Every structure is written in C-alpha cells, then in structure tokens.
Amino acid sequence: MHILRLLLARLAGALPVALVVVTVVFLIVRVTGDPATILAGDMASPEVVASLRAQLGLDQPLAVQYLKWLGDVAQGDLGRSIVSGQPVAALIGERIESTLLLSLSALVFTVLLAVPMGVMAAWRHNTLVDRAVMVFSVIGFSLPSFVVGYLLILGFAMWLGWLPVQGYVSIHDDAWRSIRHLVLPTLTLAIFYMSLIARVTRASVLEVLNEDFVRTARAKGVPPMRILSHHVLRNAAVPIVTVIGIGLAFLISGVVITESVFNLPGVGRLTIDAVLSRDYPVVQGVILFFAFVYIMVNLLIDLLYVLIDPRIRY
Amino acid sequence: MRRKGIVVAGMLAAAAAILPFSAPLAKEIRVAAEAPLKLLDPVGTTAYITRNHGYMVYDTLFALDEHMKPQPQMVQDWSVSEDKLNYTFTLREGLKFHDGSPVTSADCIASIKRWAQRDLTGLRMMGAVKEMVAKDDRTFSIVLQKPFGSVIEGLSKASSLPAFIMPRRLADTPASQPIAEVVGSGPFRFVADEFRPGLQVVYERNKDYVPRSEPPSGLAGGKVVGVDRVVWVSLPDIQTEANALAKGEVDYVQTVYPDVVETLKGSGDVVIQKLASTTTPTLRLNWLQPPFNDRKVRQALLHAVSQRDYMDAQVGDPSAYRVCWALFGCDGPLASDAGVVSKGDEADIEGAKKLLKESGYSGQKAVVLHATDYPPTSAIAPLTAQVLRSIGMNVEIQSMDWATFLTRRGKQDPVEQGGWSVAYGSWNTLDLSSPLANLNLDGRGKAGYAGWTESAEMDALRDQFAETTDPVAQKELAAKIQQLAYEEVFYIPLGTYSNYSAHRKNVSPLLPAPVTVFWGVSKQ
Numbered sequence: 025m026h027i028l029r030l031l032l033a034r035l036a037g038a039l040p041v042a043l044v045v046v047t048v049v050f051l052i053v054r055v056t057g058d059p060a061t062i063l064a065g066d067m068a069s070p071e072v073v074a075s076l077r078a079q080l081g082l083d084q085p086l087a088v089q090y091l092k093w094l095g096d097v098a099q100g101d102l103g104r105s106i107v108s109g110q111p112v113a114a115l116i117g118e119r120i121e122s123t124l125l126l127s128l129s130a131l132v133f134t135v136l137l138a139v140p141m142g143v144m145a146a147w148r149h150n151t152l153v154d155r156a157v158m159v160f161s162v163i164g165f166s167l168p169s170f171v172v173g174y175l176l177i178l179g180f181a182m183w184l185g186w187l188p189v190q191g192y193v194s195i196h197d198d199a200w201r202s203i204r205h206l207v208l209p210t211l212t213l214a215i216f217y218m219s220l221i222a223r224v225t226r227a228s229v230l231e232v233l234n235e236d237f238v239r240t241a242r243a244k245g246v247p248p249m250r251i252l253s254h255h256v257l258r259n260a261a262v263p264i265v266t267v268i269g270i271g272l273a274f275l276i277s278g279v280v281i282t283e284s285v286f287n288l289p290g291v292g293r294l295t296i297d298a299v300l301s302r303d304y305p306v307v308q309g310v311i312l313f314f315a316f317v318y319i320m321v322n323l324l325i326d327l328l329y330v331l332i333d334p335r336i337r338y
Numbered sequence: 339m340r341r342k343g344i345v346v347a348g349m350l351a352a353a354a355a356i357l358p359f360s361a362p363l364a365k366e367i368r369v370a371a372e373a374p375l376k377l378l379d380p381v382g383t384t385a386y387i388t389r390n391h392g393y394m395v396y397d398t399l400f401a402l403d404e405h406m407k408p409q410p411q412m413v414q415d416w417s418v419s420e421d422k423l424n425y426t427f428t429l430r431e432g433l434k435f436h437d438g439s440p441v442t443s444a445d446c447i448a449s450i451k452r453w454a455q456r457d458l459t460g461l462r463m464m465g466a467v468k469e470m471v472a473k474d475d476r477t478f479s480i481v482l483q484k485p486f487g488s489v490i491e492g493l494s495k496a497s498s499l500p501a502f503i504m505p506r507r508l509a510d511t512p513a514s515q516p517i518a519e520v521v522g523s524g525p526f527r528f529v530a531d532e533f534r535p536g537l538q539v540v541y542e543r544n545k546d547y548v549p550r551s552e553p554p555s556g557l558a559g560g561k562v563v564g565v566d567r568v569v570w571v572s573l574p575d576i577q578t579e580a581n582a583l584a585k586g587e588v589d590y591v592q593t594v595y596p597d598v599v600e601t602l603k604g605s606g607d608v609v610i611q612k613l614a615s616t617t618t619p620t621l622r623l624n625w626l627q628p629p630f631n632d633r634k635v636r637q638a639l640l641h642a643v644s645q646r647d648y649m650d651a652q653v654g655d656p657s658a659y660r661v662c663w664a665l666f667g668c669d670g671p672l673a674s675d676a677g678v679v680s681k682g683d684e685a686d687i688e689g690a691k692k693l694l695k696e697s698g699y700s701g702q703k704a705v706v707l708h709a710t711d712y713p714p715t716s717a718i719a720p721l722t723a724q725v726l727r728s729i730g731m732n733v734e735i736q737s738m739d740w741a742t743f744l745t746r747r748g749k750q751d752p753v754e755q756g757g758w759s760v761a762y763g764s765w766n767t768l769d770l771s772s773p774l775a776n777l778n779l780d781g782r783g784k785a786g787y788a789g790w791t792e793s794a795e796m797d798a799l800r801d802q803f804a805e806t807t808d809p810v811a812q813k814e815l816a817a818k819i820q821q822l823a824y825e826e827v828f829y830i831p832l833g834t835y836s837n838y839s840a841h842r843k844n845v846s847p848l849l850p851a852p853v854t855v856f857w858g859v860s861k862q
Binding site for chain 1: 374376377382383384385388456458500514515516534535536537538570571573574577578581582584585587713738739740741742745746747748763764777780785786787788
C-alpha cells in the first residue's frame with residue numbers, strides 16, 4: 025500500500041515534467057524547420073510546398089496543432105509520422121529492440137566491471153591498481169563516445185577484422201550475429217558509463233572503509249572479503265545505485281550517438297532522423313518516450329533505496 | 339572446478355562472438371544509398387533518392403540514351419502528325435504491373451496527368467493539351483490545341499520529376515496526396531514488408547519484366563537484371579560507408595563525393611567509378627531584399643565569381659570538374675555563350691567593385707545561408723562570404739542544418755527578420771538543361787521559386803520556347819533566355835563536377851547512366 029502510494033505520487037509528479045518537456049520540444053522543432061519544405065525536396069515550387077503544408081495540417085495555428093496533439097496523446101495516440109505515415113508508437117515499437125539490447129548490455133557490462141573496479145581501487149587505495157583504475161576513468165570520461173566508437177571500429181573491425189563495422193541483426197534471426205554486432209556499440213557506450221560508476225564506487229567505498237564499524241570488524245578478525253561484501257558494499261550502495269540511475273540519462277544520450285555511429289536501427293537513430301527531417305510527431309513521441317523511461321528509472325531507483333537501506337522511508 | 343567451467347564457457351562465447359560472420363545471400367547486392375529513402379511517391383517530392391527509387395520500380399514511356407536523346411522505352415512505336423498537334427503511342431506487348439495486371443493506355447494517360455500536376459514541363463505541356471485519348475488497350479494519343487515542342491522531351495525527362503507509369507487505380511490519386519501502394523512495371527519489385535523508412539529498402543527482381551532487345555544505353559535500352567535482390571541501406575556518414583565497403587558489408591557506395599575519392603583509393607578490393615551524371619551547384623540571390631534587389635549588385639557578384647575557385651574549394655581534383663557557364667550544359671544541344679561575362683577562369687574583381695560603386699551600395703548587410711550538414715555544398719557559403727568581402731560588401735554568414743536552411747530559404751522577410759541574401763542549390767545537371775525545367779529561370783516573383791526572380795520577359799521567352807518545335811529556333815530562344823538570365827542575374831552556376839561511386843571488385847560497375855540504376859549489374 026505504502027509502495028503503491030509512492031508510485032502514484034511519483035507518477036502524478038512526473039506528468040507536469042513530461043508536459044513541460046514536450047511543450048518545449050513542440051515549440052523548438054517548429055521554430056527551426058518546416059517538414060513540408062524538406063519533404064517536397066530542394067527543387068519544389070512554392071505551390072507544391074504550400075499544398076503539402078495544408079495536407080499535413082501545418083497551416084493551422086500553432087495553438088490548434090498543439091491542442092490537437094495533446095488531445096491525441098491523452099487518448100494514447102502519439103500520432104503518425106509526417107514522413108512515412110506510420111504510427112509513431114509502431115515506429116518506436118519497431119526500433120525498441122536494438123535500443124533495449126544495447127542499453128541493457130551496456131548497463132550489465134558496466135555494473136559487472138565498474139563496481140568491482142571501483143571497489144578494488146578503494147581497497148587497494150594509493151596502489152598501482154588504484155592509479156590504473158583512475159587513469160582509465162579519466163580517459164573514459166573525457167573521450168566523446170563517437171571518438172571511442174570510431175577508434176574501436178578502426179581497431180577491431182578494420183585492422184583485426186574480428187567484428188563488423190556497422191549494422192544490426194535481430195536476436196530472433198541469428199543470436200550469434202546479433203551479439204557480434206552489439207559488441208563494439210556496447211563497449212563504446214559502456215566505457216563512459218564505467219568511468220563514472222568506477223569513480224563513484226571508489227569514492228563511496230573509500231568513505232565507508234574509514235568508518236568505525238569497519239575498523240571494529242577488522243579488529244575482531246572478520247575476513248576482508250566478508251567485511252567488503254557484508255559491511256562496506258551494503259553501506260556504500262546507495263550513492264552507487266543513485267549514480268547508476270543518473271547515468272541512465274547519459275546512457276540515453278549515448279545511445280543516440282552510438283546508434284548513429286554503428287548504424288543501429290534503434291530509437292536513438294530514429295530521434296536523429298526525425299529531428300533532421302523535422303518529423304514533428306516522431307520527435308515529440310520519442311522525447312515523451314525518453315522522458316517516461318527516465319521517470320520510471322528514477323522511480324525504480326527510489327524503490328531500490330528502500331530495499332538496500334531499511335532506514336530510508338518515504 | 340565449477341567456476342573454471344563458467345570461465346571457459348564465457349571465453350568460448352566471447353570467441354564465438356568474434357568469429358567471421360556469414361556472408362549475405364548470394365545474388366543479393368547491398369548498396370549504401372546516397373540518402374535515406376523515406377518518401378515513396380515519385381510525384382510527391384523532387385528528392386533524388388525518391389527519383390532513384392522510381393527507376394527501380396517504375397518504367398517510363400521514353401528514356402534518355404547515353405547521348406541524352408529520347409528513345410522509346412515502354413513504347414513500341416510512336417508518330418506525330420505533320421502539324422505536330424497529334425502524337426500517337428503504341429505500347430510494347432506483354433507489359434505487366436507487379437500486381438499482375440497488364441499495362442494499358444488508360445494507366446499511361448492517368449500517370450501522365452498525375453505527373454503533369456507537379457512537373458514544370460508537364461504543367462506547361464498540359465497547358466497545350468486538348469485531350470488524351472485511349473484508342474485501345476495499347477494505343478493512345480495526346481492531342482494538342484497549340485504547338486508544344488517538348489512532348490517527347492517531357493515524357494523522357496530523366497530527373498526530377500520523371501514521368502513514371504503506374505496503374506490507373508493509383509495514378510488517379512491527386513498529386514497532393516501520397517499513393518497508397520508501390521506498384522510499377524519496372525525491372526524491380528518493391529518489397530513492402532521489408533521497407534524500413536530511412537533505414538532499409540529491399541527490391542526483388544521482377545520476373546515478369548520483358549526487357550527491350552536493344553543493349554542498355556543511358557536510361558534507355560534493355561533493362562536486364564542480373565541479381566535477385568537489391569538492398570539499399572542508409573549509413574550515417576561517408577567514413578562508415580567506406581569502412582563497410584572495405585570490409586564487404588556493402589557492395590556499392592552509391593555516391594562518393596570527389597573530395598573523398600582519394601581516401602578510398604587505398605582499399606584493395608574497392609574500385610572507384612566515375613559516373614555519367616554530373617552535379618552543378620548554383621548561387622541563388624534574393625531579389626526581394628537589399629542588397630540584391632539591385633541588378634548592379636547582383637552583377638557585381640556575378641563578375642566576382644570564379645568557377646574554378648569554387649570547384650577547387652568544393653571538389654579539389656581538377657580532373658573531376660569543369661568550368662561551364664552555358665546555363666543549359668556545355669555539351670548539350672542548347673549550349674551557348676550568350677551573356678557570359680567571365681573571361682576565362684579568373685574573377686573580375688575590379689569590374690565587380692566598379693559595378694558595386696555604380697549601384698550606390700551603402701553597406702547593407704548581406705546574409706549568406708550555410709547548411710553545415712550537407713557535404714556537397716560545404717565550401718560554397720564560406721567562399722561566397724569571402725568573395726563578397728573582397729569586393730567591399732558587409733557580409734554575415736549564418737550556419738544551420740539542412741532542414742533549417744530549406745525553411746530559411748523560403749522566407750521572404752528582410753535579413754533583420756530572418757530573411758537572407760545569398761543561398762545555394764546543388765543540382766543534377768540534367769535538371770538545369772532545359773529552359774522549361776530549369777527552376778532557377780522562374781520569372782513569377784513572389785509566387786515563384788526561392789529567390790523570387792521576377793521577369794515577364796523571361797516568362798514570355800519560355801512560353802515561346804515551349805511552343806517552338808524547330809530545334810534551330812529552340813537554340814536561338816535558349817540563347818536569348820541565357821542572355822537575359824545573365825543580364826538580370828537569375829542565378830550563378832558555380833561549375834560542373836562528376837559524381838563518383840565505389841564498389842567491390844566482385845560486382846560489376848554501374849551502367850553509365852545519368853541516374854544511378856541497378857539493372858545491368860551482376861555479382862560474382
């Protein structure tokens with residue numbers, strides 16, 4: 025009951041945020057470009073552009089367009105792509121598989137590697153291991169994902185020839201090829217995220233390692249691995265989980281870039297294509313979708329707090 | 339022991355993941371398309387990628403051969419009456435649409451009507467047409483009420499917009515609405531189930547297609563298909579295209595800009611092909627607003643332009659471009675030097691400064707629009723700004739993406755309110771080669787093409803050209819049109835450069851056609 029109340033309160037609070045986001049997006053895309061001019065082509069005459077604009081309903085006042093769109097969204101209809109005519113929800117549904125696979129593989133890869141790296145760096149504070157982890161973190165954090173992507177392509181696809189340069193194969197069609205196509209994008213996306221989480225884990229664990237109860241446990245002769253797993257990690261977990269959640273925002277923006285570099289047919293690529301062709305309904309739908317995902321992830325993190333630390337109450 | 343087993347299994351999985359992956363299906367060619375295909379209606383847009391899609395799926399009544407001469411394509415025989423007012427066409431036997439229905443005269447008439455709602459040549463032609471009559475299933479007539487000299491040229495138009503033939507049930511759709519289905523009678527069949535807008539387009543060989551018996555020539559002749567499937571994929575940038583080609587993930591890169599040809603030449607299994615098509619970038623000036631509402635200022639810029647400078651900046655390799663001031667093409671039947679002010683390759687900066695002074699130019703700001711994400715024109719705006727500064731003009735260059743560029747170019751407001759002074763276009767040279775189809779010669783002012791050039795004299799000359807059937811008289815009129823275009827500075831051509839493509843060694847080169855087509859190619 026308590027959890028349900030929390031869920032409802034958070035969802036109610038998220039609605040105005042989502043509304044502000046989509047309103048801003050609605051206005052920005054309209055100010056900067058007109059899909060009719062793009063659809064009609066570079067050589068189209070003004071009559072053709074005007075007729076296309078009327079056909080798409082873009083000659084209506086902005087307020088009318090906005091209210092109509094809001095009304096449709098309230099009924100669960102994200103509209104249709106101006107360019108392809110397909111329903112926006114279907115377009116997102118079509119593209120979600122590769123984005124989900126990429127995001128999850130990057131997330132799992134990151135958590136499995138970055139948390140142990142951060143813990144090791146803290147445990148071996150001021151040793152070579154610690155410095156190596158910090159150097160990796162600084163480099164990984166500083167390199168833009170498209171640079172990492174192209175470097176990985178150069179090394180693993182062009183020079184070594186081990187992995188494909190680009191493209192995507194559905195996991196349903198051929199699981200091995202699908203994995204092969206995901207290796208480099210996952211690494212590209214994970215390196216930045218790993219750097220972030222390894223640093224925060226290190227700092228958080230270091231802080232807990234200096235607590236009195238850790239010193240007491242050591243004095244009592246508790247084995248080091250047990251101290252780490254039962255005392256240090258549990259107490260250091262809240263900031264780590266927080267940064268994993270915040271990092272998801274970076275992950276979403278990283279997906280947009282990574283999908284373009286590796287030509288993955290995901291929601292990120294859909295976003296870029298829609299922005300470049302000023303496909304208003306798709307841009308609005310995708311942003312709404314991302315806002316929804318972000319809100320849900322934050323909600324999940326809040327719920328995890330309760331599980332990790334029984335002292336936390338809402 | 340168990341932990342070791344897990345480690346070994348993990349290593350095996352990782353090793354398997356990096357084993358070479360299986361090759362694409364035999365007889366399938368994969369093409370990195372020049373742009374993402376999103377719109378399928380060839381009448382709905384002038385986008386070249388949709389035109390290329392049209393050539394895969396649809397057929398045309400006539401087509402240009404390698405000498406740019408119209409040749410019958412779907413048509414078996416045709417004739418024109420002595421008074422040049424009655425054209426009769428008979429279709430080839432056995433033509434079928436992809437839905438199995440035969441191609442009939444009614445389909446052709448409906449398709450011509452729909453095409454003519456949007457195409458400039460078609461619009462003018464329909465102004466001269468009295469009626470189009472189906473005599474039987476394979477024979478129809480176009481009856482004119484007044485002479486129109488470009489009926490066959492219009493029906494064989496190779497570039498935006500070609501007169502593609504589709505079933506009447508689809509061709510009856512108003513041109514303002516997209517067609518509901520992609521059904522043509524061309525050499526390839528569109529696979530709707532595998533179409534992913536902006537990502538992938540799949541075509542299958544049309545097994546029912548009966549090619550003409552003549553060898554292929556340009557867009558004419560036998561369209562013999564040598565592969566089972568053609569897959570167009572849209573890759574994000576030329577570097578990814580080059581990498582994918584080098585590793586055999588695609589067989590063709592449809593368009594390689596001349597400035598990156600050199601970087602591709604090092605790849606062992608890759609062949610660079612110079613295509614038959616050429617591109618002509620142009621400068622377009624805003625006639626509605628200062629400073630280019632003044633003819634003398636426009637002429638000053640015309641004098642200050644060196645095509646060689648633009649081509650060096652945009653293309654680089656001198657063997658890939660040519661200086662050409664003839665507005666309708668230097669090698670075409672309408673080639674002329676009427677009105678050309680350029681003496682050789684050098685800009686006439688002193689002449690430009692003199693004209694600017696005569697205009698009374700007093701430092702009004704000229705805004706040059708610059709689309710930064712469109713590689714074929716990336717050098718034009720910065721160089722134009724430099725040229726304008728060199729003759730003493732006050733210039734501001736405004737950078738934006740292509741979508742914003744197109745929107746801004748449509749604004750007629752003063753520069754202080756989001757308007758512009760200089761913009762540009764990048765044209766398949768074919769689209770400029772006829773006084774009727776060349777959009778830059780639009781004389782309708784505010785109602786016309788961006789730049790809003792206004793000249794009743796120009797429109798009258800183009801009307802005369804449309805009605806003229808004698809080639810000699812057409813050439814004379816084209817020269818007059820060019821003379822007027824340069825005097826008033828309708829637009830400024832910046833040179834003409836060759837387009838390139840790249841392909842793997844195990845596939846054959848593309849046919850030398852003015853539009854990239856995929857019949858006549860094979861894969862080993």
